[in-house]
Amino acid sequence: MTVSTGERHSRLLGPLWIAAVILRVVTLAYAIVAFAVHRGGYANQALGAAVLVVMVVWTGVIGYAYVRGPRWRATAAYVDLALTNVLVLLSLFVLSRDQLDVPTPSVTTVWASGAVVAVAVQGGPWRGVLAGTLTALVSYLIRGYVDTDIARDTVMLVGVGFVLGNAASTARASDERLRRALRTEAATAERERLARMVHDSVLQVLARVRRRGADLGGEAAELARLAGEQEIALRALVTTAPPESSVDGETDLGRELRLLNTSRVAVSVPATPVVLPSADTSELVAVVREALANVERHAGPTARAWVLLEDLGDEVVLSVRDDGPGIPPGRLGAAAAEGRMGVSHSMRRRVELLGGSLALETAEGEGTEWEMRVPRRQPAGKERSR
């Protein structure tokens, strides 16, 4: 599904266009009655009749284009505005001088407002205002003076352009949001279906292979280990909900961290989402990845690691601990030489850029533990809701 042509499926904009076409037909009927009433005083009855015929035909053509769909609407609305104003202008030659002064309605009369409505619905409030102004100017042009009637018409035309333009913009935005929600819903449903399927079959078998293989030992144990790796990866994949729409630029840090679960890394997070600005979330995940890579490099590939995420309201606390040999006291200098501290510097810099702090705790035989505390920042322009 492409988003750009999505307006074809618009649930909210369609009724606006149909209403615009109905208004056009009703005002056309009004114009026909007005023509019958006033044609006796016209200076040029034939031209008046011709204008009316064009109006009837045009209402049919344009009505069809508007109802037909978005591909036609874009150009049709502006052609409509141009032609309508030409017709308004022609009243200058249809009406007699007396009629122009009284003021008797022009041949197009309120029918002309239909084009303003169309441009507003198509182009939004500011184009609507421009179209209203243009149409008002043309009616002023054929009269050559301003009275209360013409002033009122001007206010109405500009107002209609503005109000309907806003309504259309709102409908478009709501439509887009609705479409996105429907898409997310469909994707979630599909994901749940897949997750159920995988859970019911593949995972059970993998788990069984892993456990039986571990019992048998030898080469089977190696196969069991591989099956176990895949089992954990697959579980993480199917049981982790898809990201909530990041429209507000916020992401659940807990969800991102849970994806780091492996057979050697246990990730603990609260059950409720820990929502942070997306940039902070990805930076923190990157730091945790760096710490985990560090564990593998220095504590050996068999070392286990634990990641704990705590939400304290004003700040989040992230701990990464391993059960490796740790760094004995007095060896921190040597560790620095080995480049271990270099890693720590890079992590510290990243955490400090988020306004947080990083602490390293280690002792011989006690493993190594990184603890970062990062204040909760609000994304720009969003007030804290507490």
Next chain:
Amino acid sequence: MTDPPISVMVVDDHPIWRGGVARDLTERGFDVLATASDADAAARIARTVRPAVVLMDLNLGSSSGVDATREITTALPETRVLVLSASGEHSDVLEAVKAGASGYLVKSASVEELVAAVRQTAAGDAVFTAGLAGLVLGEYRRMAASGDSGQEAPQLTERETEVLRLVAKGLTARQIARRLVISHRTVENHVQSTLRKLQLHNRVELTRYAIEHGLDRDPD
């Protein structure tokens, strides 16, 4: 722990897994009394066979292991429920523990870990993974932050928070005891107490809800 074998019931909706776990436990001297594949059957059979430990999967197809856990722990106070579930179903795990489960083990645990966990559960101790400790810790913080529904929300003591954090960071009870200079038993008691307070609060909340909605009255 040699004399009477520990009686166990296995609840899981997948036959290969269910059979496998039952066999692993039987081979290691446990008395597997029954197996069940859905929540209703689990609650019904448990009432009849009264196992010491129920191994409960939470994802039982159309039915929920959380409901089964609640029913079993309410009807059979002597029976303990050990949740054995996938690592990702973390909010379900929290619900099951609040509903009365006394521990949680991931399905990716080894047979040795499973055996140890079943023994520990039968002995009345809580089986905590680091993941569960993180969830429980988060739940207490959530309740404290939201002033949960006006009801007096349970709180962790400083020591309990300390212990739970260390569990969540992967330390064993023994390591925690050494680090905090307390006895191994005291560590177990602290962990146990965090669970009990949560379960008690959950039961009070459910009762209050039932009374407010007139669910405690007999239908006429």
